[in-house]
Amino acid sequence: xxxxxxxxxxxxxxxxxxxxxxxxxxxxxxxxxxxxxxxxxxxxxxxxxxxxxxxxxxxxxxxxxxxxxxxxxxxxxxxxxxxxxxxxxxxxxxxxxxxxxxxxxxxxxxxxxxxxxxxxxxxxxxxxxxxxxxxxxxxxxxxxxxxxxxxxxxxxxxxxxxxxxxxxxxxxxxxxxxxxxxxxxxxxxxxxxxxxxxxxxxxxxxxxxxxxxxxxxxxxxxxxxxxxxxxxxxxxxxxxxxxxxxxxxxxxxxxxxxxxxxxxxxxxxxxxxxxxxxxxxxxxxxxxxxxxxxxxxxxxxxxxxxxxxxxxxxxxxxxxxxxxxxxxxxxxxxxxxxxxxxxxxxxxxxxxxxxxxxxxxxxxxxxxxxxxxxxxxxxxxxxxxxxxxxxxxxxxxxxxxxxxxxxxxxxxxxxxx
Ligand SMILES: [Fe+2]
Numbered sequence: 001x002x003x004x005x006x007x008x009x010x011x012x013x014x015x016x017x018x019x020x021x022x023x024x025x026x027x028x029x030x031x032x033x034x035x036x037x038x039x040x041x042x043x044x045x046x047x048x049x050x051x052x053x054x055x056x057x058x059x060x061x062x063x064x065x066x067x068x069x070x071x072x073x074x075x076x077x078x079x080x081x082x083x084x085x086x087x088x089x090x091x092x093x094x095x096x097x098x099x100x101x102x103x104x105x106x107x108x109x110x111x112x113x114x115x116x117x118x119x120x121x122x123x124x125x126x127x128x129x130x131x132x133x134x135x136x137x138x139x140x141x142x143x144x145x146x147x148x149x150x151x152x153x154x155x156x157x158x159x160x161x162x163x164x165x166x167x168x169x170x171x172x173x174x175x176x177x178x179x180x181x182x183x184x185x186x187x188x189x190x191x192x193x194x195x196x197x198x199x200x201x202x203x204x205x206x207x208x209x210x211x212x213x214x215x216x217x218x219x220x221x222x223x224x225x226x227x228x229x230x231x232x233x234x235x236x237x238x239x240x241x242x243x244x245x246x247x248x249x250x251x252x253x254x255x256x257x258x259x260x261x262x263x264x265x266x267x268x269x270x271x272x273x274x275x276x277x278x279x280x281x282x283x284x285x286x287x288x289x290x291x292x293x294x295x296x297x298x299x300x301x302x303x304x305x306x307x308x309x310x311x312x313x314x315x316x317x318x319x320x321x322x323x324x325x326x327x328x329x330x331x332x333x334x335x336x337x338x339x340x341x342x343x344x345x346x347x348x349x350x351x352x353x354x355x356x357x358x359x360x361x362x363x364x365x366x367x368x369x370x371x372x373x374x375x376x377x378x379x380x381x382x383x384x385x386x387x388x389x390x391x392x393x394x395x396x397x398x399x400x401x402x403x404x405x406x407x408x409x410x411x412x413x414x415x416x417x
Contacts, residue, residue: 041100169279250295
């Protein structure tokens, strides 16, 4: 029997609507795609939409239906090999960089696989079993897992479509009203002894726990993210060609990959443009800069006489700020001007993704979810225009490698007080 991921008592009245909402939204995100779109894999890190649709389904099958419902029959035993991502303890799996070659099962077969598993989980959630808390906790985990894949589906799709010279729009262009230019200011924080990490009784991943104390020196945090207007000043001032601004590893990759703008930008008729999920668009000068790596964010901060905040500084500053803003549900699918602390872009922090004091992953395959990735990646905070708002909490930690740019990644400056 699989050990459970249960660290709190799940609220059964909330799990069924959460599960329904999540499964439906993934399908809505995939609805505008052709079967050809659904096959695209533009790089190893990004997966085809069809694979996301199937893998999130396999997760429920592997971790809920197979261990808890012995009578469950999978439509195809081979799906476990095709759609396991990285769970070594769940068995062998297909090569990550070859997911775009899985032309069969066809998209319609993957959609019927989804329906099959959705129906089985829904029936299981309605049964009155003694282990219903364990089942509900795993369905809750699977729903949050699927929300993470909704964001990946959208950002992977952006990367894949950006490789098509036709620059097709996933959603129709939407006009964004011009915003007033705002100076960046800094807010003072006293620091001292602070508590961060997951608080309360709701869902959280193992890596957000346990809540713990830390000490902060006084610091200052910018009152808005870095915007495109700021970034253009960095470009114009030789930010991409001044080696002294860069970390050594960052400079090497900047040279090797010829970085001279954020990902998806180009210059046309004396204007900056970028490719977005709403097609080619002029860069919105007052929207947060997006699609920059940790290395670029770090170089920008040095150029600006500042630094990136630590994740504890970020969390301590914004834990009590209401989580609203431009998330996936807004439908904008790109950062907009005048947002707050939450939404629009994930903000790079200078903190490596490591375990909190007392961290204990669950036993079994579910324990592979976060723990084995705690090396060489940096934490991002705040959520983006591709993040479902329901997955956000003050303690939520996103993490990517410092050279990654295809997520909705930007930054906010900090300074020592
Ligand atoms: Fe996954």
